[in-house]
Amino acid sequence: MPIAAAVVLNVLGVSAFAQSESPPRLIAAPQDFKPAFTLEDSDRVATALNDLHGRPVIVHFFATWCEPCRVELPALQRLAERAGTLRVLTISVAEPEARVRTFLDKMPLHFPVLLDRDRSVARFWNVSALPTTYILDARLQPRLFVESDYPWDEVDVPALETSLSNGGEQHAVPSP
Amino acid sequence: MQYHRRDLLKAGGALTAVAAMPGFARAQSFAPKPGTWRKFEIVTKLEIAKPEGKVQAWIPVPSVNEADWFKSGDSKWTTNGTASLQHDAKYKAGFVHVTWDAGQSPVIEIVSTATTQDRAIDLSKPGQAAALSDSDRKLYTGPTALIPTDGIVKQTSDKIVGNAANDIDKARRIFEWVVENTARNASTRGCGIGDVAAMLTSGNLTGKCADLNALYVGLARAAGLPARDVYGIRAAPSQFGYKSLGAGSANITKSQHCRAEVYLESLGWVPVDPADVRKVALEEPPANLPLSDPKVAAARATLFGAWEGNWLAYNFGHDIALPGAQGPAVEFLMYPQAETVAGRLDCLDPDTFRYSITAREVSV
Numbered sequence: 001m002p003i004a005a006a007v008v009l010n011v012l013g014v015s016a017f018a019q020s021e022s023p024p025r026l027i028a029a030p031q032d033f034k035p036a037f038t039l040e041d042s043d044r045v046a047t048a049l050n051d052l053h054g055r056p057v058i059v060h061f062f063a064t065w066c067e068p069c070r071v072e073l074p075a076l077q078r079l080a081e082r083a084g085t086l087r088v089l090t091i092s093v094a095e096p097e098a099r100v101r102t103f104l105d106k107m108p109l110h111f112p113v114l115l116d117r118d119r120s121v122a123r124f125w126n127v128s129a130l131p132t133t134y135i136l137d138a139r140l141q142p143r144l145f146v147e148s149d150y151p152w153d154e155v156d157v158p159a160l161e162t163s164l165s166n167g168g169e170q171h172a173v174p175s176p
Numbered sequence: 177m178q179y180h181r182r183d184l185l186k187a188g189g190a191l192t193a194v195a196a197m198p199g200f201a202r203a204q205s206f207a208p209k210p211g212t213w214r215k216f217e218i219v220t221k222l223e224i225a226k227p228e229g230k231v232q233a234w235i236p237v238p239s240v241n242e243a244d245w246f247k248s249g250d251s252k253w254t255t256n257g258t259a260s261l262q263h264d265a266k267y268k269a270g271f272v273h274v275t276w277d278a279g280q281s282p283v284i285e286i287v288s289t290a291t292t293q294d295r296a297i298d299l300s301k302p303g304q305a306a307a308l309s310d311s312d313r314k315l316y317t318g319p320t321a322l323i324p325t326d327g328i329v330k331q332t333s334d335k336i337v338g339n340a341a342n343d344i345d346k347a348r349r350i351f352e353w354v355v356e357n358t359a360r361n362a363s364t365r366g367c368g369i370g371d372v373a374a375m376l377t378s379g380n381l382t383g384k385c386a387d388l389n390a391l392y393v394g395l396a397r398a399a400g401l402p403a404r405d406v407y408g409i410r411a412a413p414s415q416f417g418y419k420s421l422g423a424g425s426a427n428i429t430k431s432q433h434c435r436a437e438v439y440l441e442s443l444g445w446v447p448v449d450p451a452d453v454r455k456v457a458l459e460e461p462p463a464n465l466p467l468s469d470p471k472v473a474a475a476r477a478t479l480f481g482a483w484e485g486n487w488l489a490y491n492f493g494h495d496i497a498l499p500g501a502q503g504p505a506v507e508f509l510m511y512p513q514a515e516t517v518a519g520r521l522d523c524l525d526p527d528t529f530r531y532s533i534t535a536r537e538v539s540v
């Protein structure tokens with residue numbers, strides 16, 4: 001069940017957010033530049049972030065060795081299934097193709113699972129722990145951020161999509 | 177168990193008192209003593225289960241030579257590919273690089289030898305240790321891709337070290353802090369990754385040897401102490417009754433273990449292994465032992481300054497670029513690596529990769 005808004009998103013960038021260690025909160029994403037990327041999946045199929053311009057996007061960094069990541073991914077999948085315009089891109093950080101392929105055989109995921117083979121995207125996006133998730137608005141500007149696993153089942157997806165699709169006003173974003 | 181960074185930083189200012197409790201360790205005998213050299217032969221067999229196109233492999237071989245505890249012997253191989261012994265330029269980490277043409281069924285068997293003995297440094301008797309060269313000091317106090325020495329690593333190290341009187345005090349405080357604040361995580365794949373900043377940022381200080389001992393190395397380097405990971409493999413059972421600290425059989429395919437060293441003036445390179453203290457706590461029967469258990473306490477007292485010579489060292493390397501590889505540098509080279517046209521294989525999945533490593537003791 002969605003929990004009432006605990007985080008306020010100011011799409012213009014003036015934000016004040018409370019962060020606590022438990023439970024995890026979505027906080028304002030740092031407004032520094034996050035470069036677009038094009039990455040391949042384990043079958044060498046490339047996906048470009050810029051191709052998703054016009055839709056809100058969740059960019060989720062994880063690794064198959066990361067226990068909280070493995071637990072979190074099914075919830076992210078359920079969120080993707082509930083989404084309208086929102087798209088989910090996941091990025092495996094510094095893992096070999098074969099390992100990701102084996103992982104996906106056991107846990108099929110219905111969104112792109114891209115490979116950041118040399119950590120270059122993770123570095124540019126200032127990812128310092130896994131899992132880390134950025135939520136981008138329809139202009140692909142990072143708006144929200146969480147540096148831990150997150151209870152995606154509790155997110156009110158339509159409210160989130162509305163928040164991220166509009167610009168210039170304050171919107172309530174459901175968060176536990 | 178999750179740890180929270182805030183709590184850890186608070187705890188970091190206080191030195192645990194355990195190091196000052198010598199009676200703790202006495203109930204259990206764990207006393208490695210140098211003097212008896214042991215020679216081991218390790219055989220690494222590698223095939224590629226699904227060879228697609230041109231195939232390459234990079235297989236670590238012992239390449240550490242330290243006069244007082246380790247001598248790497250020859251490595252010889254038989255293969256249907258084209259192989260050569262190579263060393264990375266920075267750390268001199270040795271590995272056999274082998275290539276196969278498309279259509280071949282890749283196979284290689286490497287036989288390596290190495291000689292080692294127990295280590296035990298008397299920390300109360302500073303001697304005439306060889307000075308560390310300027311280049312080695314720079315190398316072993318500097319950052320690696322996953323072991324930064326600034327930011328949260330430096331902040332944490334400063335809090336742990338506090339007003340330590342000297343380098344040995346600093347090194348021990350860091351050892352005790354790692355023992356107190358980390359935990360071995362049985363579900364960590366392989367030996368872990370060793371992403372020290374991520375561990376401290378997330379507050380999740382669980383993992384295995386490549387995580388916990390890399391944390392020691394990073395914190396020590398941030399305190400200005402030269403320190404290094406030593407990547408290797410357990411080759412024989414412990415002679416001190418620690419099932420968790422030895423190879424359970426001749427098949428050592430999954431027995432990789434990373435240790436650590438810290439360089440202290442007048443003592444030289446000192447062996448440390450806080451990760452193995454946590455391994456004893458987790459795995460020694462009946463399992464999940466508290467740090468106050470005599471067996472854990474003995475390991476804790478011993479593994480700052482000593483370790484048992486039932487383990488073989490491969491190298492000290494980080495961020496090793498594999499010649500000819502399509503993929504990125506590896507964080508460390510403790511497992512065989514291979515690539516096909518489909519990309520890099522999973523070195524932590526020896527059964528499908530496919531490789532095996534066996535060890536046997538031979539006469540010196």
